[in-house]
Amino acid sequence: MxxxxxxxxxYFAAEYRRSPAPAAAARARLVGRLAxxxxxxxxxxxxxxxLGPRVVLSPLAGACAALAxxxxxxxVSPTLRDTLRVALPRPASTPAAGGTRVPAGGAGSERLVQxxxxxxxxxxVGVVGDFNGWDPLGSPMRRIGDAWTVAVPVSRGRHVYxxxxxxxxxxxxxxxxxxxxxxxxxxxxxMVVAGADST
Amino acid sequence: xxxxxxxxxxxxxxxADFALLVDRHHADCLRFARHLLGNxxxxxxxxxxxxxHAYTSLGRYDERNLFRAWLYRILVNQCRTLxxxxxxxxxxxVQDPARVEGAEHPATAGRDDLREPLAAALGALEPRMxxxxxxxxxxxxxxxxxxxxxxxxxxxxxxxxxRALAILRPRLEELLGG
Numbered sequence: 001m002x003x004x005x006x007x008x009x010x011y012f013a014a015e016y017r018r019s020p021a022p023a024a025a026a027r028a029r030l031v032g033r034l035a036x037x038x039x040x041x042x043x044x045x046x047x048x049x050x051l052g053p054r055v056v057l058s059p060l061a062g063a064c065a066a067l068a069x070x071x072x073x074x075x076v077s078p079t080l081r082d083t084l085r086v087a088l089p090r091p092a093s094t095p096a097a098g099g100t101r102v103p104a105g106g107a108g109s110e111r112l113v114q115x116x117x118x119x120x121x122x123x124x125v126g127v128v129g130d131f132n133g134w135d136p137l138g139s140p141m142r143r144i145g146d147a148w149t150v151a152v153p154v155s156r157g158r159h160v161y162x163x164x165x166x167x168x169x170x171x172x173x174x175x176x177x178x179x180x181x182x183x184x185x186x187x188x189x190x191m192v193v194a195g196a197d198s199t
Numbered sequence: 200x201x202x203x204x205x206x207x208x209x210x211x212x213x214x215a216d217f218a219l220l221v222d223r224h225h226a227d228c229l230r231f232a233r234h235l236l237g238n239x240x241x242x243x244x245x246x247x248x249x250x251x252h253a254y255t256s257l258g259r260y261d262e263r264n265l266f267r268a269w270l271y272r273i274l275v276n277q278c279r280t281l282x283x284x285x286x287x288x289x290x291x292x293v294q295d296p297a298r299v300e301g302a303e304h305p306a307t308a309g310r311d312d313l314r315e316p317l318a319a320a321l322g323a324l325e326p327r328m329x330x331x332x333x334x335x336x337x338x339x340x341x342x343x344x345x346x347x348x349x350x351x352x353x354x355x356x357x358x359x360x361x362r363a364l365a366i367l368r369p370r371l372e373e374l375l376g377g
Binding site: 004005007008009011012013015016026027029030031033034037038039040041042110111112151152153 | 209210211212213214215217218221222225226229230234243246247250251254255256257258320333336337339364367368371372374375
């Protein structure tokens, strides 16, 4: 009984896996949609500074630090000296100055930009620009039908870019304005990436 | 690199790494939604919404949990929501637990983009049964992971899978024999 059910389940699983593969176009549409979504932020944890790692000094080290502070205070101010005499006889563990983290959102000025070029005869296409160091292999594009596409993280601001077809031919983006700068004789395009807070 | 490590990198500002998570899970999610909803267009909508929701909520992901289970939970909720919104036309999803655990439903019409034998067999299942069965035998999940995904108890899930298999058995035997 159980053996038959196992066989049937295995048959179903095999049929399920053989069902038509999802279209690459759906993935491309998803990535395109994600490009317009503000980047995620790390959730701020309440009382994280209490829960985070900290440095705890030994009582001896604490006492030495306290004595050093007393010495500095004595040298600096008679008034402070009087205050420290009262405040410092209790050397104790000293929390580190940690607990403050740079918000992950600070790096969120990068946005995913979806590049698309229709090039049915090409065997490989990449996008190059000031955002990837003009590396022809830095951002290879995937073929989807006649089109080639890739999503690349780009910082906000103005960027110049082009496509490299079959490793040698540089092509400007027909859907974008041409960049005025053409130092190397290549036709390039220009785009402006808006920041996350401007959408 | 694990899913959790990729999530951490995305949250640290390497947003492009989310594309790697898409590459890992998108095909499976879309196939699961397609079999669950029985419609390519609805499946793509649900999957897209699930990934967008996961992306924007990534800060709430707890790395102690399996990313796949977290993602599928979002996806299952999206499928349920979509089916509830659009299902008024064919009422594939019902909210009555007695019906969920109970009777066989007639094959659902309009599963227009699945291969016919599999579509017909799945169409015979009540949606929560279909959901559990697909997670178990389609996606190969264990019951603990299924419980995290669906919000249902393990024993209830086992019961749904067992009943689903009993319902599907004649059809599968027929297919297996043919």
